[in-house]
Amino acid sequence: MDIRHYTVALNVDPQQKTISGYTEIDLNLSKATDVLLFDLWHGLTISTVSINGKKQNFTHTNDDLVKINLSKALPAEKIKVKIAYGGKPGVAERAPWIGGFQWEKDSKANPWISVSCQGEGAKIYFPCKDHPSDEPNEGADMIITVPKGLVVAAPGLLQKVTTKNDKSTYHWKTKYTISNYCLVFNAAKYNVVKRAYTTINGTKVPMEYYVLQENMDKAEKLLDLYVQSAKILEKYFGEYPWAKERIGLSETPHLGMEHQTNIAYGNKYRYDTLGDKHFDWLLHHEFGHEWWANKVTNKDWAHMWIQEGICTFGDAMAIRELGGEEAYLQRMKSTAMHTQNKYPIVRGDEVDSDSAYHGDIYGKGAFFMHTLRYVIGDEIFFPTLKKLATDPQYTYDNFVTTDDVEKLFSIASGKNLKPLFDFYLRTTNKLEVLVKQTGDKTYDLSLQNFDMLLPVEVTTSAGTQRMELGKKPVKITSDTQPVIDEKVYYLKRVILE
Numbered sequence: 001m002d003i004r005h006y007t008v009a010l011n012v013d014p015q016q017k018t019i020s021g022y023t024e025i026d027l028n029l030s031k032a033t034d035v036l037l038f039d040l041w042h043g044l045t046i047s048t049v050s051i052n053g054k055k056q057n058f059t060h061t062n063d064d065l066v067k068i069n070l071s072k073a074l075p076a077e078k079i080k081v082k083i084a085y086g087g088k089p090g091v092a093e094r095a096p097w098i099g100g101f102q103w104e105k106d107s108k109a110n111p112w113i114s115v116s117c118q119g120e121g122a123k124i125y126f127p128c129k130d131h132p133s134d135e136p137n138e139g140a141d142m143i144i145t146v147p148k149g150l151v152v153a154a155p156g157l158l159q160k161v162t163t164k165n166d167k168s169t170y171h172w173k174t175k176y177t178i179s180n181y182c183l184v185f186n187a188a189k190y191n192v193v194k195r196a197y198t199t200i201n202g203t204k205v206p207m208e209y210y211v212l213q214e215n216m217d218k219a220e221k222l223l224d225l226y227v228q229s230a231k232i233l234e235k236y237f238g239e240y241p242w243a244k245e246r247i248g249l250s251e252t253p254h255l256g257m258e259h260q261t262n263i264a265y266g267n268k269y270r271y272d273t274l275g276d277k278h279f280d281w282l283l284h285h286e287f288g289h290e291w292w293a294n295k296v297t298n299k300d301w302a303h304m305w306i307q308e309g310i311c312t313f314g315d316a317m318a319i320r321e322l323g324g325e326e327a328y329l330q331r332m333k334s335t336a337m338h339t340q341n342k343y344p345i346v347r348g349d350e351v352d353s354d355s356a357y358h359g360d361i362y363g364k365g366a367f368f369m370h371t372l373r374y375v376i377g378d379e380i381f382f383p384t385l386k387k388l389a390t391d392p393q394y395t396y397d398n399f400v401t402t403d404d405v406e407k408l409f410s411i412a413s414g415k416n417l418k419p420l421f422d423f424y425l426r427t428t429n430k431l432e433v434l435v436k437q438t439g440d441k442t443y444d445l446s447l448q449n450f451d452m453l454l455p456v457e458v459t460t461s462a463g464t465q466r467m468e469l470g471k472k473p474v475k476i477t478s479d480t481q482p483v484i485d486e487k488v489y490y491l492k493r494v495i496l497e
């Protein structure tokens with residue numbers, strides 16, 4: 001099946017901590033079938049399932065599978081599945097890392113509701129096909145009903161608000177393709193602070209912050225930082241990806257998440273200083289995911305470093321823009337030091353999200369981009385990275401793998417970079433550089449465990465130069481012991497002999 005569209009319509013009761021309603025799934029069947037499968041957390045209860053308006057038999061088992069047994073096989077065609085359900089959704093244990101619902105309160109004891117489910121999947125609260133490789137290409141509608149007085153923020157554009165008796169219904173709609181875990185909402189006594197942002201291509205996009213009333217006085221400053229980050233991200237990665245809708249931000253009780261057009265922000269206005277500017281690392285990082293995760297999406301969790309690692313490299317680009325090249329190099333040195341190398345970054349071609357997700361997909365992933373930048377040079381690296389974020393074959397309805405990224409950079413640079421990608425992404429090895437003293441002032445330099453020529457900075461008594469090193473020893477002369485890769489472009493081990 002190919003999912004085309006979701007409608008998630010729910011009545012949300014913060015007092016009972018329950019949800020009830022339905023999800024409609026529009027999909028194309030690629031071949032005839034008499035059974036359909038979906039994912040929904042087993043703790044929720046399904047009341048009815050229908051296909052094209054006709055009720056169907058189903059089972060819903062403890063492994064979170066909804067199996068619809070059709071009395072008559074369906075041909076390969078477009079169908080509409082409607083699943084009515086409800087109950088108490090799982091509460092987040094440690095959002096956003098261990099996600100679920102958060103039924104929190106603001107400082108005046110008003111309900112403050114948030115959903116996060118990147119690791120668990122959207123099946124924790126609505127029925128779906130829960131795999132990153134199948135997004136609803138025609139977008140989604142979210143129709144969320146809450147007690148009157150609460151405001152709901154969700155993806156896309158707000159269509160309308162209807163209030164009846166003591167309840168308000170917010171209808172949000174996105175026409176863009178979107179990851180399941182971004183199809184979430186927040187509700188609170190929000191105020192909305194707005195301004196217009198003009199993209200790098202000249203498109204005017206509304207920028208909106210759904211802020212708790214108690215933090216109204218902090219909203220304008222945060223939007224200033226949002227604009228600052230937008231300019232940096234657009235410079236490196238191209239126009240804001242959802243320019244036909246909006247640049248959204250919602251204040252959440254958890255730290256943050258990259259929810260498309262509605263970034264979750266919970267960093268509590270704690271700013272760093274870079275150069276003479278303030279900077280919110282969390283805001284910048286989650287916003288960077290609008291390009292790396294939401295627009296450029298991994299085909300399988302196995303390649304999640306493309307989302308987290310390149311997004312983290314985008315954080316380093318902010319440091320470069322605001323603090324300068326030297327500050328960027330310092331950041332990369334400390335990233336290298338914090339690399340754990342316990343597991344490879346890519347652990348197969350299809351793995352589950354738990355195996356794919358570990359600390360190194362961020363730092364080591366970003367550091368790998370730093371290595372790549374050094375190996376192929378800025379003139380090829382930066383335009384190629386922008387191409388990855390803008391070319392239709394890698395974006396929106398299309399998905400990417402590590403091999404796609406490798407081939408793109410290999411073709412752009414005219415070098416076979418596969419050995420380098422494999423070495424740093426599919427193993428935990430470090431580059432071993434042997435410095436062998438052969439005479440009073442002479443040395444042989446070689447790579448021990450890597451069979452490709454790599455540029456390496458070598459500092460001798462004559463100064464620093466970029467040299468090509470490989471398995472075959474290169475002879476140099478120096479009055480002092482040579483220093484290898486002083487600025488740290490590689491994760492490496494230097495062996496002195």
Ligand SMILES: [Zn+2]
Binds near residue numbers: 285286289308311
């Ligand atoms: Zn991230």
